[in-house]
Amino acid sequence: MAHTLALSLGDPAGIGPEIVVKAWRALRNEAVPFFVVGDAQALASAPGGGAPVQAISGPDEAAAAFPEALPVLDIPLRAPVVAGKPDPGAADAVIRWIETAVGLALSGTAGGVVTAPIAKAPLYAAGFRFPGHTEFLGELTAATRHDGARGPVMMLTAGDLRTTLVTVHEPLAKVPAALTIEGIVNTGLVTAQAMRRDFGIAAPRIAVAGLNPHAGESGTIGQEETRVVTPAVRALRDLGVDARGPYPADSLFPAEVRATYDAAVCLYHDQALIPVKMLDFWGGVNVTLGLPIVRTSPDHGTAFDIAGRGIARPDSLIAAIRLAAEIAGRRR
Known part of the structure; x- marks a missing residue:
């Protein structure tokens, strides 16, 4: 059914199989059915006891199976992997799982995509040419964007905090040169669009962070605010977005301040992720x-160091599944 989510398994040597099984056990009696695109055997033998698995031939079979067994669109690995030991030999399957899940969402047979964590190094070793999931999803969906979307843009959420990133995995020393008026404006536009379409906020308020201490202190502690960020905020307002800033990042995230905006546009990775993880590290x-499809994921990696031990927490994956279901419902 179109509201059933497709969950790509991610790196099978990481904690993906374990947290997917734990998420299914937590959600099996809730109205958020999903099916896994991945290796059925990896899920049946996942650390912590695995799960009863039911192979399906298509998404329309998933909802009926979900309360009793974990539905899996089985695309098997060429060879089993060892927990905690990433293997470039699994890369082809990992990529195919993502491509299949995205294809099903694009066709409307899945309500959206949730992705378990991948590890970049084994994918790079196998010839993967994208920095990560986000960029790959942008490529896979580029030909089908007809709504003016200019993504992909990464958002992190925790509680009442939503942060979006202008630069993502840019080395900190390169961030100032990477910031452009156009990049900030695009991130702000996509953020405002998503607030309306995906989060149900009719008139979103967007706060834009500064780069330097004290947001540059009128140009005395850095020029990026006056040259780039302030003109971008002005352009966003001219385009009809209720954007404010730039604000000093060190005072943008207390609860009292969060109540004054619906999303914060941040300029680099840690500026966005530190407050999110401080607010809810696990969830x-x-x-x-x-994107033309719904996509969420946990905000953590493959955790190879604890893979296979049965101690991985599924909180973030559960939250990602629930949020994907909420967004898919609003888009319908």
Whole structure:
């Protein structure tokens, strides 16, 4: 059914199989059915006891199976992997799982995509040419964007906090040169669009962070605010977005300040992720904005160091599944 989510398994040597099984056990009696695109055997033998698995031939079979068994669109690995030991030999399957899940969402047979964590190094070793999930999803959906979306834009959510990133995995020393008026404006536009379409906020308020201490102190502690950020905020307002800033990042995230905006546009990775993880370390969610499909993921990695031990927490994946279901419902 179109509201059933497709969950790509991610790196099978990481904690993906374990947290997917734990998420299914937590959600099996809730109205948020999902099916896994991945290796059925990896899920049946996942650390912590695995799950009863039911192979399905298509998404329309998933909802009926979900309360009793974990539905899996089985695309098997060429060879089993060892927990905690990433293997480039699994890369082809990992990529195919993502491509299949995205294809089902684009066709309307899945309500959206949730992605379990991938590890970049084994994918790079196998020839993967994208920095990560977000950029790959942008490529896979580029030909089908007809709504003016200009993504992908990464958003992190935790509680009442939503942050979006202008630069993502840019080395900190390169961030100032990477910031442009156009980049900030695009992030602000996509953020405002998502607030209306995906989060149900009719008139979103967007706060834009500064780069330097004290947001540059009128140009005395850095020029990026006066040259780039302030003109971008002005342009966003001219385009009809209720954007304010730039604000000093060190005072943008207390609860009293969060109540004054609906999303914060941040300029680099840690500026966005530190407050999210401080607010809810275990339950944060990564949302990809500006795509024609719904996509969420946990805000953590593969955790190879604890893979296979049965101790991984599924909180972030559960939150990602619930949020994807909410967004898919609003888009319907």
